[in-house]
Amino acid sequence: MKALSIAATGMNAQQQNLEVIANNIANINTTGYKRARAEFSDLIYQTERAQGVPSRANQAIVPEGALIGLGVQTAAVRNLHIQGPLTQTGNDFDLALVGRGWFQIQTPDGQTAYTRAGAFNTNAQGQLVTLDGYTVVPGVTIPPNATSVDVSATGQVMVTIGNDTVPQQVGQLTITNFINEAGLEPQGDNLFKQTPASGDPIVGAPGDAGFGEIKQRYLEASNVDPVKEITDLISAQRAYEMNSKIIQAADEMASTVSKNLR
Template sequence: MINSLQIAKTGMQAQQTQLDVISHNLANVSTSGFKRGTALFEDLIYQNLRQVGGNSAEQSELPTGLQLGLGVRTVATARTYTQGNLQQTGNNLDVAINGDGFFQIEMPDGTTAYSRDGSFKLTAQGELVTNSGYRVLGGVTIPADTRSVTIGTDGLVSVIVGNNPTPQPAGTIELASFVNPAGLEPRGQNLFTETPASGNPTTGTPGSEGRGPVLQGYLESSNVNVVQELVSMIQTQRAYEMNSKAIQTSDQMLQRLAQL
C-alpha cells in the first residue's frame, strides 16, 4: 500500500514537469525562431518478486513473472526543430532561414552561440547585431549613408551607398549546421550553444550542403501549435488528477486497515 503512495507521487511530479514544459511553449508562441520542447519520461526500476521462466516444479516453468513498477521519472526535454511559418515583415534587416541551419552569434566572452532568430538590428558603427546587442558573425557592416540593403539567398549582403548606383559588398551571413541539433543547449535570448551531444558545427553558405537559403524581409515564427499544446495541457491535467486520486484511495485503504 505504501508503494502506491510513492508511485502516484512520481506520477504527479512527472505531470507537473510536463505542465512546466507546455507553459514554456505557450509563453513563447510569439517568439521568433522558437522551437517547442517536449518532456520525455521512462518507467522506474521494477521489483522482481517472481522471475519469469523460473522453475515451479522439476519439469515446468513459470509462464509469467511478478514485477511491480515503482513509478515514472523525467529523463529529458527534447526540442523539435521543425520549420516554423515564415512571416513577411518588410524590414530589410529581418532574415529567416528556410530550412536547416543556425545564425552564428558572437558572445561577449568570444565564444559562438547559434540562433534561428533573424530579427537583426544595427549598431552606431553599422554592425549587424541581435536584439540583445550580440554581433552576427560574417563581418557585415552597413555604411552610414546607405540607401538600401540587399541580402541574397546565399547570405551575401550588398548595399547602395550615397549617389553610387552600383551595389557594394558589405559582408556575408554564413550558417552553421549540426549533426544532432537536438543536442544543443538552450541559453535563453533565442541562443543555443554546442555540446558534445550536438557535435561540432559545420559552417558554410546558405543554400548549400543541406543548409537552407535565407530570405530577406521574413522572420521564422515559433513552431508551437497552440491547439496541440492545449490538448496536451488537458491530458496533463487529467493525468495529474488521476494520480492524486490514487493517493487519496491509498490513504483511505490505509485508514481502513488501521481500523481492523
C-alpha cells in the same frame, strides 16, 4: 504501500510536463522559438516472482513473472526543431532561415552561440547585431551612407551607396548545422550553445547542400501550435488528477487495514 510513491512520481512527472507546456505557451510569439516536449520513461521494476526459473526444484519453468513498476521519470525535454511559419516585416535587417541552419552569434564572453531568430539591426559602428547587441558572425558592416541593403538567399550582403547604380558586396553570411540539433543547450535570449551531444558545428553558405536559405525582410515565428498545447494541457491535468486519486484510494485502503488491526 508502493502505490503512494508510484502515484507521487506520476504527479511529479505531470507537473514537469505542465511546466514545459506553460513555457511553450508563454513563447508563442517569440521569434525563432522551438516548442519543447517532455519525454518520460518508466522506473526500475521490483520482482515479486521471476519468470524463466523453476517454480520448485526440478519442476516446470515459470512462463510469466510478476514485476511491479515503481513509477515514472522525466527522461528528457526535447526541443522540436521544426520550421516555423514566416512573418513578413519589411525590415531590411530581418532575416529568416528557410530549412536547416543556425545564425552564428558572438556573445560578450567571446563564445559563439547559435540562433534561429534573425531580428537583426546595426550598432553605432554599422555592425550587424542582435537585439541584445551581440555581433553576428561572420561580421558584416553596413556603410553609413548606404541607401539600400539587400541580402540574397545565399547570404551575400549587397549595399547601394549614395547615387551609385551598381550595388557592392560588403559581406557574406554563413550558417551552421549540427548532426544532433536536439543536443543544443538553450541559453535564453533565443540563443543555443553547442554541447558534446550536439556535435561540432558544420559551417556552410546558405543554399549549400544540406543548408537552408535566407529570406530577407521576413522572420521565422514560433512553431508552437496553440491547439496542440491546449490539448496537451488538458491531458496533463487529467493525468495529474488520476494520480492524485490513486494516492487518495491508497490512503483509504491503508486506513481500512489500520482500523481492522486495532
